[in-house]
Amino acid sequence: MIEKRKHTAWYLKDLPGSDRIRRVINQIDPRAELEELLSHFKSEFKQQALS
Numbered sequence: 171m172i173e174k175r176k177h178t179a180w181y182l183k184d185l186p187g188s189d190r191i192r193r194v195i196n197q198i199d200p201r202a203e204l205e206e207l208l209s210h211f212k213s214e215f216k217q218q219a220l221s
Contacts, residue, residue, distance in 0.1 A: 174204065185215065 175195050182188040182195075191211045198204055 174201070178204070178208065182211075186218065187214070
């Protein structure tokens, strides 16, 4: 799980608003929570891109 968090945070580092999600990623543990969080972030990112 630690490795997955590290890679996920790295991939998101240059996206707008990613600082908030990267902090949360480093605090959560279960994989299901990480997947849910990323899904929510993806939805938010799409909405911002369309605005």
